[in-house]
Structure formats: structure tokens, C-alpha cells
Amino acid sequence: MDILQVYKCAKCSKEAFPQKLICNHCRSTDFIMIDSEYAIVEETSIIRHMLGSKDWKPRKIGSVRTNKGVLLTVGLSDEIESGDKVILFQQDGAILGRKE
Amino acid sequence: MRPAIIAIGQSVYTRHPDENQNTRTLMRDAIISAIKDSGLKLSDIDGLAITSFSIAPDSAIDIAWRLGLSLKWLLQDSNGGSSAMNMLGHASRAIETNAASNIIIVAGDATGLSGYAKIANSYNTATRDHLSPIGHGGPNGVYALVTSRQMKKYNIDKIDYGRMAVAQRKWASLNPHAVYKHELTIEEYIDAPMVADPLARYDCVPVVAGSYALIISSEDNCPVDRKPVFIKSFMQSFNFDNQEGDGTNTGISTFSDKMWEESKISPDDIDVLSIYDDYPAMVIAQLNDLKMIPDEDIKSFLNNEIMLKNKPINTWGGMLSAGQPGGPAGGLNGIGEVVQQLQGRAGERQVRNAKYGIVTGYGMTLYRYGGTAAAAILEVE
Numbered sequence: 081m082d083i084l085q086v087y088k089c090a091k092c093s094k095e096a097f098p099q100k101l102i103c104n105h106c107r108s109t110d111f112i113m114i115d116s117e118y119a120i121v122e123e124t125s126i127i128r129h130m131l132g133s134k135d136w137k138p139r140k141i142g143s144v145r146t147n148k149g150v151l152l153t154v155g156l157s158d159e160i161e162s163g164d165k166v167i168l169f170q171q172d173g174a175i176l177g178r179k180e
Numbered sequence: 181m182r183p184a185i186i187a188i189g190q191s192v193y194t195r196h197p198d199e200n201q202n203t204r205t206l207m208r209d210a211i212i213s214a215i216k217d218s219g220l221k222l223s224d225i226d227g228l229a230i231t232s233f234s235i236a237p238d239s240a241i242d243i244a245w246r247l248g249l250s251l252k253w254l255l256q257d258s259n260g261g262s263s264a265m266n267m268l269g270h271a272s273r274a275i276e277t278n279a280a281s282n283i284i285i286v287a288g289d290a291t292g293l294s295g296y297a298k299i300a301n302s303y304n305t306a307t308r309d310h311l312s313p314i315g316h317g318g319p320n321g322v323y324a325l326v327t328s329r330q331m332k333k334y335n336i337d338k339i340d341y342g343r344m345a346v347a348q349r350k351w352a353s354l355n356p357h358a359v360y361k362h363e364l365t366i367e368e369y370i371d372a373p374m375v376a377d378p379l380a381r382y383d384c385v386p387v388v389a390g391s392y393a394l395i396i397s398s399e400d401n402c403p404v405d406r407k408p409v410f411i412k413s414f415m416q417s418f419n420f421d422n423q424e425g426d427g428t429n430t431g432i433s434t435f436s437d438k439m440w441e442e443s444k445i446s447p448d449d450i451d452v453l454s455i456y457d458d459y460p461a462m463v464i465a466q467l468n469d470l471k472m473i474p475d476e477d478i479k480s481f482l483n484n485e486i487m488l489k490n491k492p493i494n495t496w497g498g499m500l501s502a503g504q505p506g507g508p509a510g511g512l513n514g515i516g517e518v519v520q521q522l523q524g525r526a527g528e529r530q531v532r533n534a535k536y537g538i539v540t541g542y543g544m545t546l547y548r549y550g551g552t553a554a555a556a557i558l559e560v561e
């Protein structure tokens with residue numbers, strides 16, 4: 081499990097995800113990858129059906145905002161609710177949130 | 181030449197296409213139906229605009245070839261729910277500048293459910309790389325989160341969205357092409373199984389196979405039995421907020437004031453509306469951005485204006501009831517419906533004395549919500 085890395089503008093420090101080509105704040109093209117710190121869960125949903133999939137098991141997703149203001153959609157474990165503080169990490173290509 | 185929409189055409193819309201029905205044959209059927217409606221000959225067509233999620237590896241030129249159309253103007257659009265509007269804009273400017281005389285705009289898809297799922301999971305790199313791996317469920321997962329934000333922001337309850345689904349189904353019962361025509365009660369809406377909380381079955385569009393076509397030409401080519409439909413105002417927005425908002429506003433918010441100012445009419449003057457309805461929450465968002473909802477009082481608007489048909493919205497039933505072929509064709513169907521309403525050709529759905537209509541497009545979910553939006557005011561004189 082790796083902590084999720086986000087893209088920090090080398091000039092103005094604005095953070096973004098996914099990677100942009102030009103910083104929309106200062107127009108710099110230089111980014112550095114840094115570990116994300118933490119995020120707050122803002123909304124959640126449970127995906128109960130997947131088009132074209134017969135043996136789908138419900139999973140929870142959520143919209144989160146990092147402490148640096150980056151908005152992401154991530155997978156969550158069942159017990160996590162709106163308002164919870166989570167650490168973001170990547171597993172098998174999926175961005176997931178778990179409680180600290 | 182002054183551009184005018186003069187004719188519409190449609191293929192069947194079906195949940196279960198037979199072996200002879202595919203994207204190309206459905207597009208052909210819609211085009212033949214539009215040609216017949218216009219009184220023109222196929223050889224009069226010198227411009228073609230196409231959008232579809234399911235003609236690859238073919239392009240617009242392949243479809244022109246298979247249709248036997250020799251053209252001087254050709255466009256293929258890839259703006260999803262905004263494609264129909266984008267094609268309308270380009271085509272009207274082509275007529276205006278004499279780049280073409282008679283343009284067919286066509287949208288169609290026959291992806292099937294699994295084909296649609298494949299498209300939804302690889303819609304763009306952000307979706308393929310960051311949303312599909314978490315099992316976000318395609319656009320349902322994206323708009324479930326937007327709907328939750330809208331419910332919090334405007335104090336909307338689930339039953340309020342149900343008013344829209346029920347009202348649109350009533351309209352669909354009068355549309356012979358709609359895939360769902362039977363009455364939908366508010367109890368059925370509330371009791372429907374959840375798909376992606378808070379979205380349940382009737383908040384999500386049924387994927388169908390089908391195609392829709394419009395003909396835009398000069399007013400002189402309009403058949404005598406109807407009025408030509410003119411574009412009074414046309415505006416678009418792409419990537420208006422870099423996905424850094426909450427998704428409860430659309431790009432329409434960037435131009436609606438200007439649209440009303442330039443057109444010199446007000447929201448009260450609008451007789452009929454086709455608002456791109458991929459999800460009820462996005463109809464609300466667009467209506468709100470268009471300043472159609474007095475004091476942003478969404479609850480009253482849904483309970484009074486929409487339920488009582490004071491504001492006829494999505495009178496073809498919308499994609500929620502009539503069906504969504506792929507995505508792009510739904511937008512074109514909405515435009516064609518307002519055209520028919522303004523021409524007094526909407527049959528049992530006819531809104532009395534309709535003079536002004538609004539049509540919108542919304543789509544291309546980038547990561548958190550759609551990145552494209554468009555609106556036009558259509559009129560007859």
C-alpha cells in the first residue's frame with residue numbers, strides 16, 4: 081500500500097489531481113509529486129449495481145477534499161462516513177481512503 | 181442564408197435491438213425519416229454532422245459513403261451530451277456562410293448494456309485510470325455524489341426528484357417512440373431499488389438503441405405546412421471551472437445572463453423546454469443556471485411548475501422515460517421535440533401557442549461532473 085501522491089506546482093504550490101499540463105493558478109508547467117497528507121470525506125455513495133456485471137458486490141465510494149484542497153473520488157470501506165478524516169493510498173491502481 | 185431547422189426524423193427506440201438493427205441502420209432510418217419529413221431529396225443534402233459512441237473504427241465520412249451522400253460540408257462531434265447542440269451551432273453557421281445548403285444532423289447508438297458499460301468505464305483517461313479501479317459504476321456513481329451535494333445545498337428531498345420523474349413519464353405516455361409509457365407513481369419511484377445512493381432506478385436513464393436526425397437549411401426550403409424554426413440565441417461553455425466546483429452548477433451559469441439580455445426575452449416568455457436529463461439533479465442544475473427557477477426555490481418549482489405542467493419540460497418524456505441512445509442522440513431528440521412543439525406538430529403533447537423554446541446540452545463527465553454545456557433559444561415568427 082502506497083500513500084497517494086498528488087501533483088504540486090513547483091512555482092505556486094497549488095496541488096492537483098489528476099496531473100495537469102499547465103497549472104491553472106500560475107500557468108507553470110513544472111510539477112513535483114508529493115505524498116498527500118489527509119482528506120475529509122464530504123459525500124458517500126454505495127454502488128449497488130454495475131452495468132453489464134452480474135455478480136457485482138456493493139461498494140462504497142466517496143468524494144473527499146484533501147487538507148490542501150484537492151478534490152478526489154475514492155473507494156471507501158463500509159464504516160467510513162461523511163465528515164470522517166481519511167488517509168489516501170493506492171492499491172492495485174485504485175485510490176482508497178482509510179481511517180488514520 | 182438565414183438558417184432554420186425545417187424537419188426532424190427518428191428511428192425506432194428499442195431496449196432490445198434485433199439482429200438487423202445496429203447503429204448504422206438506425207441512423208439510416210432516422211435520416212430517411214427526416215428527408216421524408218422535409219420534402220427534400222437525398223441528393224439535396226450537401227452537409228452531414230454525426231455523433232455516436234458506436235461507429236468506431238468508422239468516421240463520419242464512412243457513414244456518408246455508405247449512405248451514398250456526396251457532400252461539401254462534414255462534421256463529426258465528440259462532446260457527448262453536448263454534441264447535438266455543438267453540431268447545431270456549427271451547422272447553422274455553415275448555412276449562414278453558404279458553406280452548405282441542406283445539412284442533416286444525426287445522432288445514434290446501439291451499444292447494448294455491456295457495450296455501454298465498456299464506454300462508461302473508459303470514457304476518458306481520468307475515468308479509466310482513477311474511477312473505474314474503485315468501481316464507481318460509470319456515470320451513476322459520479323452523479324450520485326453530485327445529487328447528494330445538491331440535496332444538501334438546496335434542502336431537496338428524494339421525493340422532490342420523484343416529481344420530475346413522474347411528470348416526465350406522463351409526457352412520455354403521449355410519445356409513441358418512448359420506451360416507457362406506462363404511468364409511474366410517486367410510490368413506485370420511492371420504492372424503486374437503489375442503484376447508487378441516493379440514485380434509484382427511476383433516476384437513471386434506460387439505455388436504448390436508436391437514432392434521431394434534424395435537417396437545418398434556409399427558411400426558403402421549409403415545407404409550407406409548418407413554420408421554420410430559428411435560433412434566436414446560441415451559447416456554449418467548455419470546462420468552465422476546471423472541475424473545482426461542486427457540480428451543482430453547469431457551464432450554462434457562465435452565459436445565461438448574457439443570453440437573456442441579448443435575446444431581449446425573459447424566462448417567463450419560454451413556452452417549452454428540453455433540458456438534457458441524464459439525471460434529475462442535472463435538469464435542476466441547468467434550470468437553475470438558466471434562471472428558470474424563481475428565487476432558486478427548487479422544491480416549489482418541482483411541486484408546482486413541473487408537476488402541474490405550468491412549465492412543460494421534456495415533453496417527449498426525456499431520456500429518463502423515452503430512453504437514451506448512447507448519450508448524444510438524447511440531446512438531439514430534445515431539440516427535435518422543441519422544433520415540433522414550435523411548429524405545432526407535437527400531436528397529443530402539443531403545448532398551446534408555443535413561440536419560444538429552450539434546448540440544452542450537458543455532458544462529457546471529466547472526473548467529478550460534466551465539462552460541456554450549451555443552451556439555445558429557438559423561436560418561430
Ligand SMILES: [Zn+2]
Nearest residue numbers: 089092103106
Ligand atoms: Zn502554479
